[in-house]
Amino acid sequence: MVKQTSFEHLRTELKNITNNLEEVISSSADKSKFEVNKLRNKAKHVLDSSLDRIDQSSAYIAKTTRETIKKADNYLHKNPWQGTGMGIVIGFILGILIIRR
Template sequence: MSKDYTSEHLRAELKSLADTLEDVLDTSTEKSKGELDKLRNRAEQALRESRARLSNAGDAISHQTREAAAKADNYVRENPWTGVGIGAAVGVVLGILLARR
């Protein structure tokens, strides 16, 4: 299952879930038992689907992070002095930024 999990996609998924749950809460006092059961089932289904999609997105992000870390590790092992230079440059920039506060 190769889906592109962007932050916009995840926001839309969470908004859809929130809208469904909001609909259940807003109309719960006006509906009959049968209608409430339908709304509840719809909300439960939306929650299950959102959990599955978010879990898949988390797995994909975790996999991408591990790949990036492995590539960075390989690069530093092949070019140790470049890695030291990059680390020093990042340290200097962070030091300057933190000293400004």
């Protein structure tokens, strides 16, 4: 799988689906039944392949998220005081941001 950010990949796929469906909708009134079926088949093929790629992307996102969480968990088990310090700093920053509003 090409290394592309997941957000960009999903955005590209959804844009591709939208463009093909718009083509089917806009041109179905002017075409014969054969051409409409051809456009529908094309749209279905694009939709199926896009959904497959979206499934692959979501599986990749889930896998990398699990790996990152596992690394963070291992780090915090090995360095509990540093984890506590990070939690305090993050809480302090969030507290300041909330008070400013």
